[in-house]
Amino acid sequence: MRHWLVALAFVGCGLSGVQAETHVVHPIESARTSPDSCWGCCCGTGGSLTMNPGTIDVKTCTYQGGYCMGDAHKGAWIFQIPEMVEDSEITYMRFTGGRSGSWGTGYVYYKWMPTDSMSQANILDAMNDPDHYGPVSWNGASTYSFSVPESIYAADSGGYLMVAASFSSTYTMNLTNTGTNRARLVFLSEVACPSDFDSNGSVDVSDVLALLGAYGSTGSDYDLDGDNYVGVNDLLQLLDAFGDCP
Numbered sequence: 001m002r003h004w005l006v007a008l009a010f011v012g013c014g015l016s017g018v019q020a021e022t023h024v025v026h027p028i029e030s031a032r033t034s035p036d037s038c039w040g041c042c043c044g045t046g047g048s049l050t051m052n053p054g055t056i057d058v059k060t061c062t063y064q065g066g067y068c069m070g071d072a073h074k075g076a077w078i079f080q081i082p083e084m085v086e087d088s089e090i091t092y093m094r095f096t097g098g099r100s101g102s103w104g105t106g107y108v109y110y111k112w113m114p115t116d117s118m119s120q121a122n123i124l125d126a127m128n129d130p131d132h133y134g135p136v137s138w139n140g141a142s143t144y145s146f147s148v149p150e151s152i153y154a155a156d157s158g159g160y161l162m163v164a165a166s167f168s169s170t171y172t173m174n175l176t177n178t179g180t181n182r183a184r185l186v187f188l189s190e191v192a193c194p195s196d197f198d199s200n201g202s203v204d205v206s207d208v209l210a211l212l213g214a215y216g217s218t219g220s221d222y223d224l225d226g227d228n229y230v231g232v233n234d235l236l237q238l239l240d241a242f243g244d245c246p
């Protein structure tokens, strides 16, 4: 029984010390990729890019009687994942945006890139050798939202993430590529030990003094409970986390 109480107290401490923050990241580059426009090669890969179009139309190619009758198109975006502050980690991520037109199944591909360069070769590399890919359902709603696997967002921060999208239908789907509803990554990050202001691995007297130095101020990093004011609740939260960081 006593062990249970100790365990519960420890869990309670940990929860009160976690500070979550929501981030929205828009792409730094986007493109629609198309095959070469030649007779018979419109269903293939390779070809040209249309950079940052207002709408990215995505479809697969059409065959009639064995002949290729229409282009295949893919969508691609490069996101720069911001550097997380020290001792914080990404805990949740979604790829989301607006859409219209036809609906059906397809795939979304994720690959970490060494550069922010959008090129046909980089898109093909992301699709042929992704860090992760999976089937998705582009349903009839005006928006889409797919969870990004933890293996991707746990990999790195401060890097460039290529996301590519395909659509299995020969009818066109349009992905919004302007305004607030364009493709974006929404993610949460958590600071494991927010009361450790000087990042020395423990919540101690120096952190108490730092908070007291900002007591009564607004818009401060020492506002632990997010009410935009450094007050007694922040001090209590700090004292609750007093000791070594988890």
Ligand SMILES: [Ca+2]
Pocket (backbone or CB within 6 Å): 195, 196, 197, 198, 199, 200, 201, 202, 203, 204, 206, 207
């Ligand atoms: Ca400290």
Ligand SMILES: [Ca+2]
Pocket (backbone or CB within 6 Å): 223, 224, 225, 226, 227, 228, 229, 230, 231, 233, 234
């Ligand atoms: Ca506060």
